[in-house]
Amino acid sequence: MNLQSVFLQGAPEGGFGVVQQLLPFLLIIVVFYFFMIRPQMKRQKELKKYREELKKGDKVITTGGIYGKVAEIKDAHVMMEIANDVLIKIDKSAIIMDMSDAQAKR
Template sequence: MEGSAIAQFVPLILIFAIMYFLLIRPQQKKVKEHQKMVESLRRGDQVVTQGGLIGKVMKVKDNNELEVELSEGVKVRVVQSTIAQVLSKTEPAKTDS
């Protein structure tokens, strides 16, 4: 009887393992990559928001906000996590040593 009870749980365990490796783990990896991308944003980067707006980062503020210029003279405040993609990165400032 105990053997059959354990045998009934084996398919459930296999289903959970498959779900973990096919769905949960890749999603966690994607979230970490997005977080890393958002943290590396700096002035001059050209970005796309989740709403589809393309603009240039003018300011990175402390409270997870960016100031993005959509066109000349049109600036909007955007939450950092709503950046979907970075189109072009600016070169890091060179340090004279």
């Protein structure tokens, strides 16, 4: 028994059985793409652009919830001032937003 005969056994006389069975799955994939995957990719692209455009003096928040100000920028890390004369070294990927975004969300 070949694969074609297996698909055609349950098909109506029009021969569209396989297409009708796959249509709901295709619709689910399209919905997932437009409502979940595409917006997430857009957010990741905006965050990457934000991290690349960081400059000295920007107020930022880390993924750990630390608020501070950028004091120095290197290739892969940032020196962040969290209090007077208190600097910490963090990875650029740990920066999630600037504090003006945080104020707007409240």
